[in-house]
Amino acid sequence: GLVIPFFSVFFREAHLLPYQSVGTIMAAGFIxxxxxxxxxxxxxxxxxxxxxxxxxxxxxxxxxxxxMAYMPALPLVVVFFLVSRAFFSISMPLRNQLAMELVVTRERGTTNGLIHGAMDIVGSPAAALAGVILASGNFTLTFSMAAVLVAIPGVLYYYFFHKLEERQLQVRLDGQQFQPRPRLAL
Structure with a gap:
């Protein structure tokens, strides 16, 4: 929510790119x-x-x-943009798949709704805050804050779930039928 809605503004304002170039970069980001x-x-x-x-x-x-916010060279900024879009996009299906393995089947729809609703609830005020900060032209602060907020969930997912996956792998290697544990019911 902090920077994704403002990537096009960043390329337009910080790098003075014409709209056509911004559109091309954004399209490349989606690809x-x-x-x-x-x-x-x-x-x-x-x-x-x-x-x-x-x-x-x-x-x-x-x-x-x-x-992206610290590099003055546009080609490097575009490379970092493409890398960030590609790698952040990888995380979403992984997060969803992990969550669905941890809850009972009948609660998967509710869990999925809660996950995406929580992201929207957090994203709305984050976008509003970013808009205020970006209005002052401070891309560096906003992008740095966003980087921290992207990194923190990575650490938390690893901390809370990597041992669970190791146990699941060991069960598979031992030739037993895999049943994810613990199953959380909401």
């Missing part, structure tokens, strides 16, 4: 998000698992967002 989600996401999941994968992709996305 990067699709490639990240469909191509890199499954590779990351197979190699690292969901919890570690979330940690990894958010820890790649976070500095990419921050570096």
């Amino acid at each position: 990067g998000a699709v490639v990240g989600t469909l191509v890199l996401g499954p590779l990351v999941t197979r190699k690292f698992g969901k919890a570690r994968g979330i940690w990894l992709v958010l820890w790649v996305a976070a500095p990419s967002v921050a570096l």
Whole structure:
């Protein structure tokens, strides 16, 4: 919520790009998000698992967002934008998949609604705050705050869920039928 609604404003105001160039960069960002989600996401999941994968992709996305505000060279800013879009997009399906494995089947719809509702509830005031800060032309502060807020969930997912995944993997390696535990009911 802090920077995503304002990426186009950032390219227009901070780098004085014409609208056509901003549109091209934004379109490339969406393509990067699709490639990240469909191509890199499954590779990351197979190699690292969901919890570690979330940690990894958010820890790649976070500095990419921050570096956008600190880099004066437009080509580097565009590269960091594409990296941040691709890697942040990978995290969403991983988060959803992990959450769905942890709740009973009948609660999955409610859980999914709560997750996305919570993101919107947090995103709304964050966008309003970012708008106030950006009105003063302070992209560096806003992008730095966003980077921290992207990195924190990565640490939390790793801290709370990586051992659960290790246990699940061990169960699979032992040849037993996998049943996710603990199952949380809302």
